[in-house]
Amino acid sequence: MKITVDEQKCDLCGICIDVCPDVFEKKGKRIVVAETPAAHDWSVCNACLANCPKGAITVQEQSGQKRT
DSSP: OEEEEOTTTOOOOOHHHHHOTTTEEEETTEEEEOSSOOOOOTTTOOHHHHHOTTOOEEEEOTTSOEEO
16 A cells, blocks of 8 residues: 655645654655554555645555545
8 A cells, every 4th residue: 555645746745744643744845754654454554635625646556556
């Protein structure tokens, strides 16, 4: 599973950090995926995707399927 934040779309609102604090963190003027995000069942939880108002988060499954 690969999680990315599109810096062009992200407006630094921090909702992803509020919803998934073990996965996202703010570094300077960027929101990034934590170096070692907590183990998480992404097939069930799509909270960061559902709550990002800018659609800046993409989750790519190992199968290659992308969710935004």
